[in-house]
Amino acid sequence: MSSPRAVSSPISSPSEAVCPGTEAPREPVATSPVAAAQEAVLVPSRILDWAGLLELGAQRGSDYRSAQPFPHIAFDGLFAAELLDRAIAELPGPAAHWKEYDTIDERKRVCSDAAAFGPTAEVLVHALNSAPFLRFLESLSGIDGLIPDPHLHAAGYMRVAAGGFLGLHYDFATQRELKLDRRINVLLYLNRDWRHEWGGQLELHCNEPLSSPAHRKVEIEPLFNRLLIFNTPHALHGHPRRIACPPGRARLCLSWYYYTAPPVPGWALRNRSVRFPGRFDPARLAIKAVNLLTPPILIKLAQALRRRRL
Secondary structure, eight states, rough: OOOOOOOOOOOOOSSOOOOOSSOOOOOOSSSSOOOOOOOSSOOOOGGHHHHHHHHHHHHHHHHHHHHSSSSSEEESSSHHHHHHHHHHHOOOOOOSSOOOEEEEEEHHHHHHHHGGSHHHHOOOOOOOOHHHHHHHHHHHHOOSEEEEEEEOOOOEEEEEEOEEEEEEEEOEEETTTTTEEEEEEEEEEEEOOOOGGGGGEEEEEEEEEETTOOEEEEOOOOOEEEEEEETTOOOOEOOSSOOOOTOOEEEEEEEEEEEEEEOEEEEEEOOOOOOOOTTHHHHHHHHHHHHHSSSSHOOOOOOOOHHOOO
């Protein structure tokens, strides 16, 4: 197996499509981020080099956060090609619960039932919902306290066949069951030998009117083994042109959404460590007094400063 390539530069040119052969140079990955394809045990902790990924997030964070029209970046070749080929081969069949969207705004199918996934896709889902991947996303985006969605609400496998499309839109803002705010999308494209003329380029638009001369967009090619990450609040995006791939092909990806808990007034006052009844602890009493008397915003600032020093 050839070594996967490192990451592409952030795709931030305001009007150029990201096409094969026109991307910025990539830096080599220090160590292979993927376990050998022939490895007997397929587990989430072995499909990526987590230490290297965390370092990558720190290195590329400023690129991600400064990208236009909103924070985004694309990484190429992070996973073993054989691993993703297996995820394609394991695509859930018609008997699985595929939710069909067929409206004036979109035509696509989504399978969020991880129980219907094959072993490879299930491992990918758990790996990108794991604490190491969350730390990578937090380092990259600067957003602390990210939370994955174990239910894969509206996420998972996404399949858009010929004639399908996804109109420009803003994503839903909250996960109602968990009462969380949506913050980041991650898309892993599974399209072997995808041709530009088939369409499916994901368009990222600024919030100026579409008819305005000041309007800007970028286009992301849905290429095999490309991991696209972007912030979702106020992010206008979609692939509105109808897919023109041959029969038997479809635009395919795996998707994950990440959230944060909304601020809760008075939460800092309720924050406490383990308590053992019957023991008097002066230090604990002093900490409780400080928590009661210090404005929550100062406590948050102190915690943020402490994290930067660590």
